[in-house]
Amino acid sequence: MQDVSTLTRLDSFPYRHRLAEVMAQPVLTALVDISVAAACDRMDRAKVSSLVVVDEAGRALGMVTERDILRCLAQARAAALDMRLFEVMSSPVHCVPGDAYLYVAIARMTRLGLRHLVVVDGTDRPVGMITGRALLKVRASQALVIGDDVAQAEGAADMDRARKALPDLAAGLLADGVSARDVAAVISTVLRDITTRAAELAERGMIADGWDGAPSPFALLILGSGGRGESLLSFDQDNAIVHTGPPAHDVWYAEFARRLNGTLNEAGIPYCEGDVMARNPFWRRSLDDWRTEIRHWVFEPKMQTVMNVDIFFDFLPVYGDRDLARELKRIAFDTAATSAFFLQFLAINVARMDVPLGIFGEFTTTHGKLNAKKFGLLPLVSAARAKAVKSGIEAPGTADRYRALAEAGLLHDDDLASLLDAHEIILRVMLEQQLRDIAAGGAPSARIEPRQLPRLTQKRLKTAFKRIRTLKTLIGSLQAG
Structure with a gap:
């Protein structure tokens, strides 16, 4: 593992920007059965040094670069021009999703000595390319491998070292002016990477112990804040299997989940107190069983339903069959959209939430503290989710949901701006409080001391809580829309 103590002194650009923002596009592709000569013609016309070889569905299978072609010509001479791409391509091709942060590409290309990295969409189809030349524009160091090192971890201790680096990383990013929302996204990305690696080790360990591979297609899901990309520094496990x-x-799947959850706990991501984990049979089901359970939630709603929906509808697949996970999400959203009563039930849950402000606008606290998650983050997240479920917006992030509502004409631009600002300031004060808690040797908490904050921050926080108070009216109008 690399020494990550210098993370706070690094340029934050790779942690603030996603690959989709900096990749070269469109990417040149070709089917596996075209000739090398035809590929050379295409590359020359496009003025590029590589192309991605794809199958008939458009999924990346390999890559052909100028170096591959030169090597082929040196070996086979003129006959090389008649060879098919599947004979000369480099395979498997190294791919990363477009929503990954730039630091992932930097670290992976450095570790593997790659000159090209293919950027893919959610269906594994190429959408862009990251090249070594492009990365020369980014200042970075070996310490940027925090996230990618997780992919090479051989046990919980390796993953725990990466997790322990998160507070210093978060503090450095905040000091560099990175938004709290983006810092939360980086934390979430690392935690997802750890979960993915724990799943890989669990399955590998089972096979080593004499188990067969997975008996049927499955997907491991991260639920709640991890799925939304909004994890802060106080986290536990929320995961499920379909x-x-x-x-x-x-x-x-029970054995897989036992190993997975145990490894994550040893890596410093503790067991969920509510047992919302794949080792619990309730959160480990077949697709048909999930379909039945979702129908219970939608057509027989009760308060426990709200708790389950709060966690489940924000899920994101991190291991296994992503198409299966997409099918589960489609079932969940399609089923929910058929019940006006269920949607109203979600809206009522938001409307009954209170804010910690007195009649004269002062903070109402207990022993000088208030729970910013309960009174601030939860209403904002729940309101966005309620309308997203009604509108069929499958984006899991709170900010992305509000933006999608605005793009659909269901939220005024002024409302969007104020809600995003409220979300940002609440995330920031929570994150800063958690960093203070950790620095003092305590556990990170959502309980903040508002009167100890700078005056400008207090003012922004009060404005945020006032805006949250209006969610009762807003969510009602959204449900009517």
């Missing part, structure tokens, strides 16, 4: 097998297959 699979396509019969009940007999659950023996395998």
Whole structure:
């Protein structure tokens, strides 16, 4: 593992920008059966040094670069021009999703000695390219491998070292002017990477111990704030499994989940107190069982339903069959949209939430503190989710949901700006409080001391709580829309 103590002194650009913002596009692609000569013609016309080889569905299979072609010509001479791309391509191709942060590409290309990295969409189709030349424009160092090192971890101790680097990383990013929302996204990305690696190690360990591979397609899901990309420094496990097998297959998934959850706990991501984890059979189901359970939530709603929806509808797949996870999300949103009563139930849940302001606008606290998650973050997140479910907006992030509502004409631009500002300031004061808690040797908490904040921050926080108070009216109008 690299020494990550210098992270706070690094340029934050790679942690603030996603690959989709800096990749070269469009990417040149070709089917596996075209000739090298035809590929050379295409590359020359496009003025590029590489192309991505794809299957008939457009998914990346390999890559052909100028170096590959020169090597082929040196070996086969003129006959090389008649060879097919599948004979000369480099495979498998190294791919990263477009929503990954730039530091992931920097670290991976450095570690693997790559000159090109393919950027793919959610269906593994190429949408862009990251090249070594482009990365010369980014200042970075070996310490940027914090996230990518997780992919090479061989046990919980390796992952725990990466997790322990998060507070210093968060503090450095905040000091560099990075938004709290983006810092939360970086933290979430690292935690997702840790979960993915823990899943890989769990399955690998099972096979080493004599188990067969997974008996049917499955997906591991991260729920709640981790799925939304809004994790701060106080986190635990929230995960689930969906699979396509019969009940007999659950023996395998139960063992997988036991190992997964145990490894994450050892890596410093503690067991969920509410047992919202894949080791709990309730959160480990076949697709058909999830369909039935979702119908119970939608057509027989109660307060426990709200708790489950709060966690489940924000899920994101981190391991396994992503198409299966997409099918589950489609089922969840399509089912929810059919019940006006369920949607109203979610809206009522938001409307009953209170804010910590007195009649004269002063903070109302207990022993000088208030729970910013309960009174600030939860109403903002819940309101965005309620309308997203009604409108079929599958984006899991709170800010992305509000932006999608505005783009659909369901939220005024002024409302959008004020809600995003409220979300940002609440995330920031929570994150800063958690950093102070950690520095003092305590556990990070959502309880802040508002009167100890700078006056300008107090003013912004009060404005945020006042804006949240109006969510009762806003959510009602949204549900009517």
